[in-house]
Amino acid sequence: MSVFVETRRQISELPVSSPTPEFTGKIAYLVNQYPFPSGTFIRREIEAMENFGVQVVRFAIRQTDVRLSEPKDLVEASRTRIVLNLGVIGLFSAAFVTALTSPGKFLKTLALTIKLGWHSDRGLFCNLIYFLESCQLTRWLIQEKVEHLHAHYGTNPAAVAMFCRSLGGPTYSFTIHGPHEFDKPHFLRLGEKVARSKFAVTISEYGRSQLYRWTEREHWGKIAVVHCGLDKNYFSRELTPPPAARRLVFIGRLDEQKGTHLLVEAAKLLHEDGVDFQLTMVGDGPMRGELETMIQSYGLDECVRLAGWQNDDEVRESLLDSRALVLSSFAEGLPVVIMESLAMGRPVISTNIAGVGELVQPGVCGWLVPAGAVRPLADKMLEAIEMPVDQLAQYGKAGARLVMAHHNAITEAEKLARLIGLTEIHS
Template sequence: MKIAYFINQYPKVSHSFIRREILALEAQGAQVSRYAVRGWADAVVDPADVAEQGRTQYLLRQGLWGLLPAVLACALVAPGRFCAALKLALQVSRGADRPWPLHLVYLAEACQLLRWLRQNPVSHVHAHFGTNSAEVVMLAHALGGPGYSFTVHGPEEFDKPQALHLARKMAHSRFVVAISSYGRSQLWRWLPHAQWPKVQLVHCGLDAAFHNVPVVPVPPAPRLVCVGRLCEQKGQLLLVEAARLLRDAGQPLELVLAGDGEMRPEIERLVARYGLQPHVRITGWIGAEQVRTELLAARALVLPSFAEGLPVVIMEAMALHRPVLSTYVAGIPELVQPGVHGWLFPAGDVQALAQAMQTCLDTPPEALQAMGRAAHQRVLQRHDAHTEAAKLVALFGQDDTKSASPC
């Protein structure tokens, strides 16, 4: 089985689940070609990501002008298909959140992608995210390329499905992957009932690097860790507010914010305003090994997200025998059972967040260890990378053997 993966930016620190998925597919015998728009010059710290950079072809490595030969070839060799793809690109640009010239860029990217697919034929193309990556593979298909599918993660696709023309992208696809039951329900909203079977449920998976690690006892230190991009949807500002409430109540606390992002300056200002510097530490971007180290050094993961799909870091924490504190948002309650694997609280409720943190810090390490064991078993049952990759192999195998036609 020869398939292609197409991602907007790859590899990326926050997209390690895509790398795991690709490697799990290859372990099952699939040949996977990697294509991305950008990412060749990004600084990555994980050795596995460094290796993936060398295996990936990048559409914009030669700039926009580098796409021109592929555009001319498609327009001259298959003018009918090119006109149909151009019409589709302009249709998708109407009401979109990005201006129409960018959709012409996506068409040019699709022409280059198709050229590579002709040089290295595959039976199917899979994209991650229902944004511009799904549009590029849809346009490549319209130009004569192989059938495609894409995985929808959320929350962006759920926030603006009409601006992303999600229904049109699903209509042209062979199938669509949702990573949670909640995500599947959101996709069903934009499909006729007869097409609901097109949406398939495949969880993000974890590999043995997280499964088969020695059990590290929960530390007695009052330390919690939040792993994720420092951005609005992850709720770190609310977490700082909750930390202030606990500090003012006399609760010893060390809060680690593992990650970086556009909201870091604002978070640092709030930490300074409340005098929480002795209690809050921001790590900046760290690799997978450091993420594991931070999780194992904490009593639990805390993730007060406002919007999500199903965070992979929750799976990682549970695999490492750590309880989870998070919100009743999207697919999170499908994995984390309150009182069994951790604590859930309403999104945006700082008092409920502070109470969950207090309860976790008051819970004896032995009880947290028992919750961690239950969490480990839960995530092994639902999120094994090879089990989930087998589902994808079966779906890809249902595709026909059509490769990209000459262009």
């Protein structure tokens, strides 16, 4: 039996806490835009909830502004109600009805809006728009008899959820992903949002520590960790051996935050040292033109390729065709692509930021380097390029086990269902 078949067998036999539970209840999800290509983790969470028997209503504040091609995303888009599609007249009409039917709650929530918006980064005007949105969303939530509202991201979705609660809507919770929420915690009033919530979720222990910083100690007990998860398709595939080809892959948006310029600089160092390698950069973004110029001016045309945007199947193929995933980011939460790479038996080279070190373990399933350090990044890329295939396979095996144990969409959604307080059905 090959090491890869054996690894998959061992992963499938990892102990689980209990059989897949069944819950009853009706909840709603709120996201700024939903669905969106890089938000598959939200879709997986919703799918897991529905597999438990929970009724899930989907809301988004605005229409998704990117092209959707995945069949599941297209289905999700058809099931999602968009608040801003009502237009200005519709939102003001909802506010007028709310003011007539619940004047006390209307004025209380308007006062809260002014208080939070006066010194926020988005200003009072944007927060008043959130207030109008919450008037309509609260009506929908009550009409649908939703028991609880869960928002993804601590920005405007969490604000709208909080205003809905103040207007008489259901309890709410929200998931913080980072890094953007932690760039402006005072402006976002994260502590206020936690205090008024039923609970708040972060996707890593690092994220929880940061939310502790901006939340009063008396509310720390509300903050829990629920990881982003992968679905069973990632855990049912047989692991394949890493290629002998000296190939690495980057997957992400081409912008400053991802450190893509420094990744090309690291590739330049390897090229100057005479190292034979290939680096494929999957993704698109505002820095693509500059990166193309750098690659050409450094003479890297033969070893660095910008592959552009790829769909889910193409991304999986790019990972499987590479020895390791390499990320050079300056700011992250805990990238889902790391979980996907490890689940497929491909080690990860990453900057040691945020929650990345909770999953990428040096000498076990990958390599960590200081953010912004080019030479150490190049050195670890060289290690992955030159590592014997058998040792790479052991790294991949360890990474797959870690992801199965800590980033299974079913078990993570179960944590969330229990935090919400959904009623479990006992057979």
